[in-house]
Amino acid sequence: MANYGLTMEELGAAGCFDPPPPPPPPPPPVVCYRNAEGLTWDRQGEMPSLLKRAVNAGQSVEFFRVG
Template sequence: MDERKRDSMIAYLRRRMEDFGITPDDLAATLAPEPAAGRYRSAHGESWSGEGGMPQWLKQAISAGQSIGHFELSSGVVSGSSLHARAVTGADWKNDPFAGSPLARTSSR
């Protein structure tokens, strides 16, 4: 990529981040690798990797009718991230090169 294209893309990204109130810290938190603590997590912070015996907290939740998928961590989404979607009037998503990519996804957890 030539230097002008690179500079242009950086300027575009800075403008879009400013439009949505995204800080560099928000972006870093979103792109950080997910902790290897587990594949499933409860609301109380208990986790399970999916290997070995199923923990009691998850057995109880499933027995109570909850789906195991409810506790599954989404790949590429950092739980507790400070990045949240912000409504911006007049946002034009059809020209956004990141729409549908991991950079466009946020978590409301």
């Protein structure tokens, strides 16, 4: 600091000791599948039981794809 002629007060006024800003919130999950009741699944985690039952009954999971 002495080499550059800086003081603690100047560094504090410049915000050098302020805590970092909080990280931005994560983006909302992208809904990939939705059933007739409005329940959704974003392919994160295990497939919901309603979709599992429909697929096991012969319905294609693509039938529930959004978009």
